[in-house]
Amino acid sequence: MFNGASNFSHDVDSLFLFTLIVSVFFLVLITGLMIYFVIKYNRKRNPKATNFHGSTKLEITWTLIPTILVLIMFWWGWKGYSKMSDIPENAMTIDVTAQMWSWSFKYANGKVSDSLYVPVDKPIVLNLQSMDVVHAFYIPAFRIKKDVFPKQNRVVWFEADEIGDYDIACAEYCGLNHSYMYNKIKVVSEDDFSNWLYGSFDTETTK
Amino acid sequence: MNETITVPTNGKHPSYLEYKGKYKGFLGWVLSTDHKRIGILYLVSILSFFLVGATFGFLLRLELIAPGRTIMDPQTYNSFFTLHGVIMVFLFVIPAIPAIFGNFFLPILIGARDVSFPRLNLLSWYLYIIGGLLAIISIIAPGGAADTGWTFYIPYSVRTGTNVIYALFAAFVLGFSSILTGINFVTTVHRLRAPGMTWFKTPLSVWSIYSTAWVQVLVTPIIGITLLLVVIERTFSVGLFDPALGGDPVLFQHLFWIYSHPAVYIMILPAMGIVSEIIPVFARRTIFGYKFIALSSVAIAFFGSLVWAHHMFTAGMSNTGQFIFSLLTMIVSIPSAIKVFNWTATLYKGSIELAPPLLYVLAFIFQFAIGGLTGVMLGILSIDIMVHDTSFVVAHFHYVMFGGTGFGIFAALHYWLPKMFGRMYNIKVAKSTFWLVFVGFNLLYFPMFIMGWLGMPRRYYDYLPEFHIYHLLSTIGSWILILGILIMFTNFIVALIRGKKITEKNIWGGETLEWTIDTPPIHENFLEIPTVHEAPYEYKQNETDIRQFQEVK
Structure with a gap:
């Protein structure tokens, strides 16, 4: 998976691995919750639903955490890219x-x-x-x-x-x-x- | 629109299917300005083009089953992926939900009898058909089908001898169809909402189609002009984009993506609306975070229009440009994430029935999450440099466009077709077909992520032996997927011919206005325009149950 051979490959691969781990975490979280809810609150088991109109606390949490994460990824990617665009003079x-x-x-x-x-x-x-x-x-x-x-x-x-x-x-x-x-x-x-x-x-x- | 309507029958209100207007038979359809009949016209034409596009995709996958030539030469392959792209983008994914379900259900969802401009609406369909015919001409006319990719990058699109001009004109005309539909929907949502239906009492699919309509109106003219400029460049060699004449090919890329990136949101937003519509119905509870879902559609439409140059990170933009477009791309992922979290939360403590529409919606969320998360990866500058123009990108946008929008369309078909035709499909067949489609889809596209990261460029007729296993798996996936889709469509067609007749108004237990009218709807939709008191998806019975429960305690 990581067979890079240049001065950039290590940084790109580490960032890729980081985003991959974050992505897998969120994917498993979302999918896991969906499957759990569908089983636990199946109509046979749970004939009456309960209403929840929302929660500002939750909305802020799931806005802030992804925002922080994508900003970290952005900055890391920008740093990596800057290195690629910074052409050395002695080359x-x-x-x-x-x-x-x-x-x-x-x-x-x-x-x-x-x-x-x-x-x-x-x-x-x-x-x-x-x-x-x-x-x-x-x-x-x-x-x-x-x-x-x-x-x-x-x-x-x-x-x-x-x-x-x-x-x-x-x-x-x-x-x-x-x-x-x-x-x-x-x-x-x-x-x-x-x-x-x-x-x-x-x-x-x-x- | 509120004047009383005299019905030309003896006291009985015929459904829109039986309604006798000025014209009969075929003309009664192609000259009808009834939004429901226009919706059906779109349904038939758009799904036909989908099958054509899918056939090209199927053949492309078959060619790639093994290295070297399998069934076609490279020129044919290049034309096929161009046609696959043009047909799927312009004739299927962009129009599908707004033109089929938007036309049929948007007026009903807001308690109106039709759209604001019914004739303009019919004109949009004619333009769609003309655009489709031009696309077909570009395939069969002498010169050979266009081989530029749906992106028409210059200078290749100026140099190739194939029928690029027909394909460009097809996209140009289809753009007008899209703009007119957009104008119609924006006006309709503003002017024709039923009394009492304030903005925050509007169904969420209306919010998303409304946001989409704005993007259609604002950015489609840019692609129209741009494609016309390419035609002029090809015909008169003006030197706008062709570097050999002193033009700038990067300018073309900017103009192309200024439309074509927002177009991605034109494709996905309506499907997000479908998801927001279907989850509460099958969970029997109110939607979680209504305002956040509604406003995130607007945020996506807005930010999505400002990120186009992330398609050009390897083209050699200034570092400032790279910085800004990467940052904005990361930010546009947030409103999508908010939607996914709210949808998941809507399942919490619901009373969930795994009916076919919900199955497709859950698959949508899973696949859209994969498409979205890999979209974040692609927005990151240093990673994009590696995977740009590889099959990683192909996998990413198929997860969003097909795993997202495509599955949204399948969900909508299973959800609304019984309402539209008053016939029920076989639910057991629909449920097992879902698994074929789901497994086929993921087997088809997931291997592309892996080989893309390993360095498999896109639009390749042939490939190095190390990628064989991924291509083989992907092609096998395409067979399973196609089989699933064919069974699904057969199930629908059988239902239309001899499916169980239904006259029940509310087959799924929905709380939006389409479930308060006849099945299939009468020509006028509502005999009396309803007055709306509640937000959609309130499911009051849950509230009373809670209150009773608390009183008992």
């Missing part, structure tokens, strides 16, 4: 081009690749541009996603935590082969990365 920049239906990656030295090679534990900034329609750059394992527009720039950044291969998907519907718009991101050690970038590294062995 390595890679240009990402999306077009129907694949991704391509261009490095500062002019090298172009179908797979996104990045060094582990280094901040990476991606400049996103589309050649045609709207796409969305999505790495599920990194918990990041950004829409990619033609003629408009978008950036996304991350720091990969673990060496390995992960999927890059397109998350914004873009026509016929939208579901085949998968490329790989390959997180490698810093040495392997510089070897690859300057060409002396045999790319086949990492596959």
Whole structure:
């Protein structure tokens, strides 16, 4: 369930787990009460109902508690998002081009690749541009996603935590082969990365 | 509307079904301005489109049963999910409750003989049919069915060669149908409430349809204009939205969601009204927190109109925008939570009869709670970045739109159809069918939450092998659900043809005005406009029992 591999995944996963626990609590509470009432106050058992028009105390309670909870979730989510939108200055920049239906990656030295090679534990900034329609750059394992527009720039950044291969998907519907718009991101050690970038590294062995 | 009505029969008041107006037979229906007959016209047309939309959904699920091609190519798949979305959103969920049950019961619930503008009401139905025909033309005309998704995102919708223009016009015309119905209902609720029916003595379904009507009137023109602008962009290449011409595609997304998010509340609010209506009847007690339920509808309508950009958290808005829209989204969950708590509390110390309408309502609460809680998750910025545009979102809105509104419609059908036609369906069949529908629904949509969190994007024709098990379960769920729905509809149709005739006015023990008139209602609804003294769902017999009990003590 939690197999994140970037600097954001831990925070997103913890928040998800927190909201999941709160949600399950309320769902069980509501459903449990419903089932209990339906059994206990079944017409056969309880032929006469009793009227309750309401209770201001209860209304305040079940307004305040959820309000506090959602505000905590909001703030936590906002903090997490701020980190995602706060692009570090020392990061390595890679240009990402999306077009129907694949991704391509261009490095500062002019090298172009179908797979996104990045060094582990280094901040990476991606400049996103589309050649045609709207796409969305999505790495599920990194918990990041950004829409990619033609003629408009978008950036996304991350720091990969673990060496390995992960999927890059397109998350914004873009026509016929939208579901085949998968490329790989390959997180490698810093040495392997510089070897690859300057060409002396045999790319086949990492596959 | 209060003038005396002369009835053109020899002393007997015919039901609206037997009533002889200026026209006979088929014309007597399609030219009738009687809100009840218009309600039936909507019932037949909307449920027909529901079956069409469900067929597309069924075929989509069948395609996804295994990775790779199963029964259709990707182009067909893309058209099918577009059609599924357009039909379900514009031809089924948005109009269903206001147009069918709002038309039929809103005037009766407030003690009126018709809506304020009966002819405008009939015009709304004609516009609905024209919109539906345009949608059908977009499927069969040369060029191929639209393949943009119901969201028509630019620039794809400007570039694709398919029949996008027909689909856009269909949505445009349907928008007008919606606006006219909204205007009609707002006016009707303001002007035609029976003497003595103050705002806080109005049934809760009226509150929710009234709040919905305002949203329909205020935001639908925006989608109308926007869709028209897309047509202009496609035809004349003006450069409003298409970046290749210097336009801004994000502007389109804003304009689209300014309508389409409030539209979500147009879809769910009326169903919440149905729930508030049905629970007290089958619990035989007064509703808990009437004012809180009534005013939370207004709060939802208001705040719900201010949260549209939470559909665009990954589009690259300013951080201020992200902050505000996320915060407002969290706040709009509160009035919905208040409703759920009050509904649950209404069961407390009731005298509960698990009749088919209540079964669907309880399932509504369960599924709406899941839809709502996952909605909160989606409103949280960092989580939304992960699950936006995945099947998590698909599961979320199907839990709200189908598990909520859809089940609300099923509840309303079981609750009101006997009143509408004077025939009873088979209750045993209805109860067992409920379990098929309930299990099928949850098996169909719950796996989508899991695979969405694991990274399965939406609108995918094919998928990675690791998602197979969830897709397989989901497709099996769709079979159970479809089977349940078909049995349910058969049960209704059999009831209409040879179900037990009922003439009893109050079959469920309800305390709203529709249960004080004939079954099926006479053409004029009320021979004499009633005067209202009590709030709805008072169930006075409980109070007297308590008093007697205390006196005895």
